[in-house]
């Protein structure tokens with residue numbers, strides 16, 4: 130069963146800008162799916178249309194086989210959405226925001242209160258339940274958005290940059306939370322700048338660029354397309370110039386004790402270390418310059434406005 134089926138989705142904004150140029154996308158029930166792309170690719174527009182926040186220009190969207198046009202109420206009941214911008218009343222208490230949302234979906238008050246307690250506890254917001262939402266930290270507001278999206282128990286949860294602007298610890302716990310609800314049966318579609326986590330967590334992926342889908346496959350088969358990986362090597366001794374390495378590409382000296390080397394798939398790291406040792410260059414440590422998905426992503430989108438933030442690993 131398909132959780133989401135998008136056919137020839139098009140969006141032209143009033144300004145004349147064509148944000149989506151006919152997108153087709155299928156997401157299976159139970160999937161953990163990443164929608165990736167550089168800034169301005171059309172991800173938020175796409176999610177906004179699915180969530181009913183943006184009007185489409187053309188095309189069709191079905192959620193668990195219910196059209197968002199002809200079957201709007203049923204389609205909407207199956208969907209929970211977490212937009213990028215906080216869009217709750219900041220003067221309203223936290224618990225009321227969620228209880229009221231449940232009301233919009235026709236959840237009876239007693240069940241709404243029970244579910245609100247469940248999700249507030251699960252997302253670590255129970256102690257703040259009587260606070261006005263404007264008093265919450267950024268990370269808490271984001272968790273509140275997620276609790277609100279889940280209160281009517283949607284089968285499909287769509288999140289636009291759920292971990293943007295939250296600290297590393299919270300980011301990790303949020304991914305873990307999403308993994309758990311996915312294991313319990315909720316289909317998840319998200320956009321993210323954090324390609325390292327996307328690589329680890331998402332089973333399937335679509336890459337959107339300039340309003341078109343340029344890649345749609347399993348994460349594993351996407352990563353298998355990677356023809357080379359770039360490594361940063363930390364050297365024992367200082368180097369004046371980058372070494373000449375016949376079998377490797379783009380050998381560059383980063384500073385006096387580190388170099389970057391692109392290793393093609395038909396060569397191993399052992400080959401590289403051996404070749405360096407032949408030149409009396411000793412490698413002390415090494416790491417991937419960027420994670421594999423990021424490397425592929427940059428190549429596919431020609432490095433345009435790179436969407437990755439995995440380089441903030443450096444500051445961990």
Ligand code: ADP
Nearest residue numbers: 142144146148167168169170171172173174175
């Ligand atoms: P992404 O989420 O991938 O960064 P968006 O969907 O936000 O991309 O934007 C896609 C394109 O549509 C961009 O060129 C953006 O400037 C434009 N766009 C987004 N929202 C609007 C709007 N309300 N009016 C006009 N253009 C918009």
